[in-house]
Amino acid sequence: MFAVTVTTSTFVLVGAVFLACAVEMVEALTIVLAVGHTRGWRSAFEGTAVALVALSALVAVFGPALVHVPLNALRLVVGAVLLIFGLQWLRKAILRSAGLKAKHDEDAAYAEAVAELTNLSPEVNRDRVAFVMAFKGVFLEGLEVVITVLTLGTSAHRLGLAAIVAAIALILVGAIGLAVSRQLSAVPENAMKMGVGVMLVSFGTFWTGEGLRVRWPGSDASLLGFIALYLVVTWLLVGVTRRAMPAATKVAA
Numbered sequence: 164m165f166a167v168t169v170t171t172s173t174f175v176l177v178g179a180v181f182l183a184c185a186v187e188m189v190e191a192l193t194i195v196l197a198v199g200h201t202r203g204w205r206s207a208f209e210g211t212a213v214a215l216v217a218l219s220a221l222v223a224v225f226g227p228a229l230v231h232v233p234l235n236a237l238r239l240v241v242g243a244v245l246l247i248f249g250l251q252w253l254r255k256a257i258l259r260s261a262g263l264k265a266k267h268d269e270d271a272a273y274a275e276a277v278a279e280l281t282n283l284s285p286e287v288n289r290d291r292v293a294f295v296m297a298f299k300g301v302f303l304e305g306l307e308v309v310i311t312v313l314t315l316g317t318s319a320h321r322l323g324l325a326a327i328v329a330a331i332a333l334i335l336v337g338a339i340g341l342a343v344s345r346q347l348s349a350v351p352e353n354a355m356k357m358g359v360g361v362m363l364v365s366f367g368t369f370w371t372g373e374g375l376r377v378r379w380p381g382s383d384a385s386l387l388g389f390i391a392l393y394l395v396v397t398w399l400l401v402g403v404t405r406r407a408m409p410a411a412t413k414v415a416a
Contacts, residue, residue, distance in 0.1 A: 171383040171384050171386050171387060172369075172386055173324070175362060175365070175386050175387075175390070176315055176321055176324070176328075176366075177324070178358075178362060179311070179315060179359060179363060179366065180315055180316075180325050180328045180329055180332070181329075181331070182355050182358055183307070183308065183311045183359045183363075184311070184312075184328070184332035184336075185332045185336050185355065186356055187304040187305065187307050187308050188304065188305075188332060188333055188336040190300075191305060192337065194297065194299075194301070194304075195207055195300060195301065198210070198293050198296045198297045199293075199297075202292055202293035202296070203293050206292075206297070207293050207294075207297040208297075209294055209297075210293065210295065210296065210297030210299075210301065211301050213294075213298055214297070214299075214300075214302040214305060215305070218309050221309050222309055222313065225313060235373070235374050235376065236374065237317060237318060237374075238318050238370040238373045238374040239373075240374070241314045241315075241318040241370055242318075242366070242368070242369070242373070242374055243371060244310075245315070245363045246363075246367035246371065248363050249359075249361070249362070249364035249365075249366075249367055250364060252357070252359055252360030253357065253360035253361065253364060253393075255356065256356045256357035256360055256397075257397060257400050257401050257404060259353045260357070260401045261401050261404035261405045308329055311325075311329075315366060318370050357397060361390055361394055361397060364389075365386055365389035368389050369386055
């Protein structure tokens, strides 16, 4: 019988993987819906299916290989990668929360994709265009999901769990997205990205230290301390950035 030992790191792992996958899948779904409504659903679904197969192949090929890498070396490298990814997510989320960067609008992204597809020349093969657009959107957004699953899953020795959580996020986002169609702008994407960024940076700090043989107080429980610390730092940075920048430079949310 399959069982998972529930620890602090497992709990945070599930949350980080689920949120990261949900954010990326919302963006991918926006593209697929735009392609389907504008160019035809058959080719949109075919492009999506091929992209998912390609991403699954990446996990199947590289996932098992990472398991054989020495744990300390793996955690050191993965920790550094997660710090880079997490800081990038946090930077964008902080700038958006502070009003210095426009928040991502899924309705606007949908309209932009529809306009781009509609303005193409009638002579262009519509099926090919729909296939390529759907494939590109799902593959590029899904690639970030694959990186998240592989890095978090292998470092925690929970690759199977990470893959299952990613699959659940994919199914839920797909089902909800199809049900509400274009009403994706209601998703609090910036808050989700900020949460993912905090979790990735927390994991990155924890595993970089583990790779350097640092013994964190409380072991896995120290992850909660890192999350709390980075949440406070992020909140302070948003406040400081808002006050420091002239009002004229701010972007309307």
